[in-house]
Amino acid sequence: MARVVVTLPATARKGEVIEIRTLAGHEMETGFRRTELGVAIPRDIITSFRCTYNGVEVFRAELHPALAANPLITFHTVATESGKLEFRWTGDKGYTATHVAQITVV
Amino acid sequence: MTTRMTTRRTFLALAAGAVAAPALAQLPPNIVALRRAALDEAIRKVTGGAPVRTGRVKIDMPPLIDNGNAVPVEITVESPMTAADHVRTIHFFTEKNPQPNVIGATLGPRAGRARLATRARIADTGQVIALAQMSDGSFWMERIEVVVTLSACLEDGLI
Numbered sequence: 687m688a689r690v691v692v693t694l695p696a697t698a699r700k701g702e703v704i705e706i707r708t709l710a711g712h713e714m715e716t717g718f719r720r721t722e723l724g725v726a727i728p729r730d731i732i733t734s735f736r737c738t739y740n741g742v743e744v745f746r747a748e749l750h751p752a753l754a755a756n757p758l759i760t761f762h763t764v765a766t767e768s769g770k771l772e773f774r775w776t777g778d779k780g781y782t783a784t785h786v787a788q789i790t791v792v
Numbered sequence: 793m794t795t796r797m798t799t800r801r802t803f804l805a806l807a808a809g810a811v812a813a814p815a816l817a818q819l820p821p822n823i824v825a826l827r828r829a830a831l832d833e834a835i836r837k838v839t840g841g842a843p844v845r846t847g848r849v850k851i852d853m854p855p856l857i858d859n860g861n862a863v864p865v866e867i868t869v870e871s872p873m874t875a876a877d878h879v880r881t882i883h884f885f886t887e888k889n890p891q892p893n894v895i896g897a898t899l900g901p902r903a904g905r906a907r908l909a910t911r912a913r914i915a916d917t918g919q920v921i922a923l924a925q926m927s928d929g930s931f932w933m934e935r936i937e938v939v940v941t942l943s944a945c946l947e948d949g950l951i
Contacts, residue, residue, distance in 0.1 A: 703904035716913070718890050744902045750893040752886060752913045754862035759895075760909035764902055 688712070688783035692773055697790045698765035706737070706745075707760045710775045710783055716751035732757055732777035740769040749777075765791045827892075831885055831921070834892040838883050838923060839931050848932040849882075851922045860914040860940045865894075869906035869924045869932070876927070879906040883923045888916035901927075916943050 689711040698704050710732060717729025729751060737745040744763045763771075773785040820826060835844070852866040871879045878901040884894040894912045906924070914920065917940050923933040 716890075739902070742902070743900075745897065745899060747895055747897040747908075749895055750891060752889045752891060752894040754911035754913050758909070758911050759897075760866075760907075761897070761899070762903050762905040762907055764904035766902070 688775070688781065690773070690775065690783050690785050692785050692787055694771065694787055694789065696788070697792060700765060700767075700791050702765045703762050704765050704789075705760060705762055706771070707758070708735070708737075708773055708785075709756060709758050710735075711756055712775075712777065712781070714749075714751065714753055714755045714757060718751065730778045730781075732775050732781060734776050735759060736774045737761070737763070738772045738774075739763060740767065740771075765789060767791050827888060831887055831892040834885055835883075835921070835923060838881070838896070838925070842929070842931055844923065844931040844933050846933060846935070849922045849924050849934040851920060851934050851936050853920070853936075853938065855936075855938055857914060857938055857940045858942060860916075860943045862911045863914050863938075864909070865912050865920075866907065866909040867922045867924075871906045871926065873901055873904055873906055875901045878927045879903070879924050880927055881925045882906070882908050884908075884910075884912065885921040885923070886912065886914055887918040887920070889913070890915070914938060914940050914943070916940055 691709045693707040695704050712732050715727055715730040719727045721727060731751055732749050735747045745761045747759060749757060768791045771787045771789060775783040848870045850868045853863060857863050867882055867884060869879045879899050881898050883896045885892045886894055895910055897908050899906060919935050920938055921933055921935045923931060925931055
């Protein structure tokens with residue numbers, strides 16, 4: 687099972703800009719490496735990441751092999767209303783991971 | 793005496809050639825030009841040939857990188873991030889990697905602050921580029937030099 691860690695404040699004032707840190711446990715195999723026998727190791731990476739805030743997309747990223755293993759993505763969003771933020775990672779070999787976080791806006 | 797001098801010189805030239813040849817065998821001789829072309833192509837794919845100005849974008853990363861496998865990178869773009877004036881996308885490229893693209897992020901006015909932080913693999917000493925597209929369609933970038941002492945994931949000398 688894919689392991690992900692998302693850090694964001696549980697509560698925020700309305701209109702406040704909050705920082706969201708996301709980390710997905712993944713090797714991000716580049717596809718440029720070879721085994722000791724010279725056989726190319728196939729690419730296996732996370733290719734896209736998406737964050738929605740109460741169903742509205744607020745951030746999206748496409749990832750490439752040049753991103754380090756266990757890709758960390760930190761971004762910001764405006765706390766507009768209480769609700770949930772959904773995070774979704776998708777990648778090669780059918781990889782998907784999701785995470786849902788609640789936020790209370792006062 | 794003159795004959796011996798010429799002979800030694802010829803020998804040295806041949807020896808130098810013999811040493812250099814196997815090293816070049818792994819990479820095409822025009823690798824620098826190929827990578828530069830790949831980088832230009834990757835940037836053109838984002839901009840669609842539109843002019844790119846320098847400024848408004850700031851790359852924050854260590855100038856001397858001990859380990860190229862996980863290099864912290866922070867990209868900040870000067871923008872009020874309002875509905876009328878905001879950053880649409882931020883792209884990050886490296887010059888010396890087998891593929892120039894690292895990450896391409898899509899933001900919007902709801903981001904509040906145009907800042908993106910991640911960790912990249914940097915193959916070798918060279919340039920890194922951050923490119924941002926504003927809501928008015930203009931492109932801005934910053935290009936900096938970084939030095940890498942332990943390069944990422946290129947142990948077999950592949951491109």
